[in-house]
Structure formats: C-alpha cells, structure tokens
Amino acid sequence: MTLDLLFKNARVIDGTGNPWRRFDVGIQAGRIVAVAPGLDLPAAEVMDVGDHYLTPGFIDLHVHADLQILLDPAWACEIAQGVTTILIGQDGMGLAPVSTSTAALLASQLRAWNGPSDSSQWGWRSLDDYLRAIEGAGPAPNVAMMAPHGTIRLLAMGEAARPAETAEIEHMRQIAHDCMEAGAFGLSAGLAYTPGTFATDDEVVALCAVAAPYGGFYQPHHRDYGFGAMQGYRESIAIGRRAGVPVHLTHAHMSFRPNEGRAEELIAAVDAARSDGHDVTLDSYPYLAGSTYLHAFVPSWAQAGGYDAMVHRLQDGGSRERIRKELEETGSDGLGGVPIEWDKLVISGATQPQNLVLVGHSVAEAASQSGRQAFDIYADVLISEGGGAGCLLFIGFEANVRRIMAHPAHMPASDGLVVGAMPHPRAWGSFVRYIEEYSKKLGLIRLEEMIRKMTSAPAQRLGLLNRGLIRQGMAADMVVIDLDALSDRATYSSPRAHPEGIVHVLVNGTFAVRDGALTAERGGQVLRRRG
Numbered sequence: 001m002t003l004d005l006l007f008k009n010a011r012v013i014d015g016t017g018n019p020w021r022r023f024d025v026g027i028q029a030g031r032i033v034a035v036a037p038g039l040d041l042p043a044a045e046v047m048d049v050g051d052h053y054l055t056p057g058f059i060d061l062h063v064h065a066d067l068q069i070l071l072d073p074a075w076a077c078e079i080a081q082g083v084t085t086i087l088i089g090q091d092g093m094g095l096a097p098v099s100t101s102t103a104a105l106l107a108s109q110l111r112a113w114n115g116p117s118d119s120s121q122w123g124w125r126s127l128d129d130y131l132r133a134i135e136g137a138g139p140a141p142n143v144a145m146m147a148p149h150g151t152i153r154l155l156a157m158g159e160a161a162r163p164a165e166t167a168e169i170e171h172m173r174q175i176a177h178d179c180m181e182a183g184a185f186g187l188s189a190g191l192a193y194t195p196g197t198f199a200t201d202d203e204v205v206a207l208c209a210v211a212a213p214y215g216g217f218y219q220p221h222h223r224d225y226g227f228g229a230m231q232g233y234r235e236s237i238a239i240g241r242r243a244g245v246p247v248h249l250t251h252a253h254m255s256f257r258p259n260e261g262r263a264e265e266l267i268a269a270v271d272a273a274r275s276d277g278h279d280v281t282l283d284s285y286p287y288l289a290g291s292t293y294l295h296a297f298v299p300s301w302a303q304a305g306g307y308d309a310m311v312h313r314l315q316d317g318g319s320r321e322r323i324r325k326e327l328e329e330t331g332s333d334g335l336g337g338v339p340i341e342w343d344k345l346v347i348s349g350a351t352q353p354q355n356l357v358l359v360g361h362s363v364a365e366a367a368s369q370s371g372r373q374a375f376d377i378y379a380d381v382l383i384s385e386g387g388g389a390g391c392l393l394f395i396g397f398e399a400n401v402r403r404i405m406a407h408p409a410h411m412p413a414s415d416g417l418v419v420g421a422m423p424h425p426r427a428w429g430s431f432v433r434y435i436e437e438y439s440k441k442l443g444l445i446r447l448e449e450m451i452r453k454m455t456s457a458p459a460q461r462l463g464l465l466n467r468g469l470i471r472q473g474m475a476a477d478m479v480v481i482d483l484d485a486l487s488d489r490a491t492y493s494s495p496r497a498h499p500e501g502i503v504h505v506l507v508n509g510t511f512a513v514r515d516g517a518l519t520a521e522r523g524g525q526v527l528r529r530r531g
Contacts, residue, residue, distance in 0.1 A: 004028050004509060006043035010054035015469040017452035025054060027476045030509035035472055049480055052503055055451045056468050057084025057477030058431050059458035061283050062250050062413040066095045067114035073137040076518050077418055080498040081431040082479035084507045085142040085467065085527065090250070091221040092190030094148035096130030097175060098122070102154040108307045112293035112349060112390035115419045128182035131526050139524040140512050142477070144462060146188035146219055147179035149207060150196040161304035163200045176210040183528020185462055186216030186245065191223040192334065197300040201239055208243035214529060215463050217246040226256045226336020230265050237273050237280055246279035248461055251415050252404060253284050255395040256338045263403035270409060281461055283413035284404055286433045288396030291348065291417050291424035294389035295382050297334040299326050307387050314379045324375045342367065342374035344394040347381070349420020351388035355381050359421045390420040392492070402444060411453050411461070422495060429490035432499040436486050463529060476509035
C-alpha cells in the first residue's frame with residue numbers, strides 16, 4: 001500500500017478529549033488508514049509535522065452560508081480557521097424548500113444575511129434540488145443542512161400571521177418528511193422571526209416528530225432571549241421531549257441586561273433534562289455582540305405580511321409611533337420585551353448610498369451627529385434598505401459566555417454571517433478565538449477538551465460516524481495547528497482578517513490550506529443524514 005500522504009511526528013489530539021500523543025498518520029483516498037508511532041509505509045508525500053498539533057477538522061453547527069456557499073464555495077472565512085464541516089438552514093430560515101413566490105419573500109427578508117439575490121435565478125425548489133446545487137458548486141467544506149421550519153411554513157401557508165390549522169400542519173409535515181428523506185439532519189426553528197413567531201408549540205412538535213424516525217434533532221432560535229429567556233429554553237427542551245427528539249440549544253448566551261449572571265439557570269435546566277434521560281446539547285460563539293438583520297427587532301405584528309407591509313406601517317404615523325413605543329419603552333417581542341438601547345445597536349451593513357456612512361456606527365452615534373431621534377434614523381434606514389441592512393447588538397456578558405462554554409455538552413459555533421461592509425468577526429475568528437483565548441491564554445478549558453468540543457462532540461450531535469476523530473477509517477478532515485503562532489486577527493473594526501497559526505487544513509484528504517495559505521482545492525461533500 002502506498003499512501004497519498006503521511007504525517008510524521010505529530011502531536012495528535014484525536015478528538016476524544018484524551019491527552020495528545022505522538023503519532024504518525026497515513027491518508028489514502030480521502031480517509032485515514034493508519035495511526036501509529038513510527039509508521040514505515042511508502043507515501044507519495046511525507047510531511048514532518050514537528051511539534052505542531054494534528055486534530056480532526058472542526059465542525060460548525062450554526063452557519064448562515066445558505067446563499068454564499070453557492071456564490072463563493074471556497075468559504076475561506078472558516079476554512080482558514082480549520083472548519084471542515086458546516087451546518088446551514090439555521091433559525092428556521094433556509095433557502096429550500098421554496099416556490100416561486102416564497103423564494104422571492106425569502107430573498108427579501110434574508111437579504112442582510114445572504115446578500116442581494118434574484119430569486120428567479122434560483123435553480124431549485126426542493127431541499128434535495130438545493131443540496132444538489134451546492135454539490136454542483138463544489139464547496140471547500142463539507143455541507144450539512146437542517147430542515148427550516150419557517151421556510152416550510154411559508155411554503156405551506158404563505159405569510160399567514162396566525163396559528164396553523166390541522167390541514168396546514170399536515171401539509172407542513174409532508175414537506176418536512178420530504179426534507180428528511182433528502183438528508184436533512186433535523187428541524188431548525190426561528191420562533192422570534194416571522195413567520196415562525198406565529199407558530200404554536202404544538203405545530204413545532206408535530207414537525208419535530210417527523211424528524212424522530214430519522215434520528216434528527218431540534219435546533220431552535222426560541223421565542224424570547226430577553227426577559228423570557230429561561231422560559232424559552234425550557235419550552236425548547238419540552239418541545240423536544242414531546243416530539244421524542246434530541247434538542248440542541250443554539251447560540252445559547254444568556255444575553256440582554258435581565259440575564260446578566262444567570263448562566264447557572266441555563267446550566268441547571270440542561271443538567272436536569274440530561275439527568276432525566278433527555279439528550280440536550282448547546283452551542284455559542286465567543287463574543288459579546290450578536291448579529292442579525294436590522295429589522296429583526298421590529299414587533300412581529302408590524303412584520304406580518306412581509307417587508308413591504310412593514311415599510312407601509314413605518315410610513316404610517318400611527319403605526320410608526322406604536323412601533324417606536326414598543327421598541328423604546330415597553331420592549332418589542334423582537335427584543336424579548338427588553339427596551340432597545342440605541343448605543344448598543346451598530347449598523348454592520350447597508351446597500352443604499354445615504355446609509356453607507358452609518359456602517360460601523362451605533363444608531364445613538366448617528367442620532368447625536370445628525371440631531372435627529374434615534375428611532376427615526378432606524379426606521380428610515382429600514383424604509384430605504386429593502387431588507388439589506390445588518391447590525392451588531394452588544395448585549396452579552398463575559399461571565400455568562402465563560403460559564404456556558406465550560407459545560408461538557410457545550411460546543412463552539414460561529415453563527416457566521418459574511419454580508420455587509422463590517423460584519424461580525426465571528427465568521428472569521430470563532431474557532432481560533434476559542435482555542436487561543438480560552439485554552440491557550442486563560443487556561444479555562446484544556447486544549448484537548450476544547451478540540452473535543454469542536455470535533456467529535458458536534459459529529460455525534462449530527463450522527464456522523466466517520467468524522468470528528470483521528471482514527472483509522474475516518475474521513476481525512478484534519479487540521480495542523482502551530483499553537484505558538486496561533487492568533488485570531490478578526491476584530492469588529494477589521495472582521496475579515498484570517499487567523500495565523502493554522503498550518504494545514506484537509507477536507508476529505510484534499511489540502512484546503514497548505515503551509516498557512518489557502519489553496520484553490522475544494523474537497524468538500526454534501527452530507528446527508530440517513531435514518
């Protein structure tokens with residue numbers, strides 16, 4: 001046997017959480033075929049890793065790459081970090097399955113997530129068609145997908161701002177079944193985003209139950225991350241229990257002022273469920289700012305009927321004042337009932353020339369400089385942007401971030417968005433930042449345990465039996481790290497900076513990063529769940 005590649009003298013962190021050991025690792029035809037000290041096998045290429053660490057490829061369980069992976073399949077922002085598998089279709093708002101009309105609605109609503117897009121050019125309707133389009137693009141990372149509840153709801157009942165009727169739920173269940181048959185890994189939901197906000201828990205349970213026979217799981221952006229955050233987490237766990245599926249609590253931060261110091265309550269709820277035999281896991285990104293589209297905070301009643309209907313309400317004096325009052329005084333459901341703090345809301349991207357000067361500034365700063373009211377600036381940007389404005393919201397607490405990441409069921413994830421002039425740096429820095437800041441610098445989590453959280457733990461969550469470990473027979477998704485040189489360079493002011501210290505990245509045995517530089521090779525595959 002002649003190997004394609006033989007790594008020599010590596011400090012192997014195998015993904016189990018066990019201490020590193022010095023091994024050689026042989027790769028052939030995209031798979032790991034030998035792991036042992038002192039391998040003496042012929043190889044087309046031999047690379048001495050020296051004192052660098054060799055780990056499994058990182059798996060990101062929350063990525064908003066749904067359109068960008070088709071436009072830019074190199075996905076350099078995460079490949080350069082060592083991420084070799086991404087999970088899309090998040091927050092209930094994926095780009096399939098669609099009809100001609102719902103595709104247009106999604107293109108408008110998600111413009112700040114995905115960038116401008118002519119939905120008439122989308123060459124897919126079913127989730128299976130969409131995954132085939134990604135395969136045709138030849139992605140650098142492996143790509144997996146959740147069945148998105150909000151997208152399914154749009155397809156079954158349009159923009160109806162009400163609970164679903166029995167026949168509509170059955171229609172959604174059939175669509176969800178088709179998604180699972182196509183290889184979706186479970187159901188995602190965005191119950192704080194329209195149209196998901198109009199769904200009952202019973203509706204979500206009915207759709208999650210479709211995923212159960214396939215081994216799928218439930219991944220919610222739940223209803224309330226503000227005053228009702230803990231109720232939202234408990235409801236999410238209850239939905240999974242009722243449907244008979246595991247639950248993965250994504251971007252679980254305990255942010256917003258009412259939740260400062262409350263991480264222990266989330267941990268207690270997770271531990272109680274796990275002790276009772278319910279499979280509950282969670283993820284978060286290592287930053288204190290969140291990121292989404294700018295109109296996410298408008299009350300759901302004002303978003304009913306789509307973006308154009310929302311704009312009409314913002315232009316109507318009575319409705320505009322009602323929206324202002326909910327945002328600034330009583331707290332809208334889009335902010336979990338917490339009144340907005342304009343100094344914490346930063347515009348990260350815009351499309352219209354008059355709004356570009358606002359990018360990188362808080363709404364409060366823009367108001368101070370212009371002499372206008374903050375709400376009026378916010379509302380007028382929404383009116384002019386057509387859904388193209390994105391934002392950062394600085395609402396996190398470092399103590400909560402640290403406490404949650406220490407839980408053994410926690411996994412790093414980026415929640416990465418790459419659209420806009422100054423997007424969140426988490427798409428370019430999350431995984432390296434976790435290692436550099438919290439393992440290397442602060443020593444809060446052992447390096448081997450952090451690698452487990454990034455590799456075998458998310459692989460188990462997805463049910464991927466052939467990834468996440470350095471072990472014979474596994475896919476050769478691998479990362480070589482120079483820990484001494486490892487540095488996260490992405491910042492809020494310069495978010496698109498790639499990290500240093502990631503020496504090599506292999507996806508299915510193909511070099512996506514070689515000697516610290518991105519290659520033109522794209523070895524990713526579309527991964528499909530098979531129950």
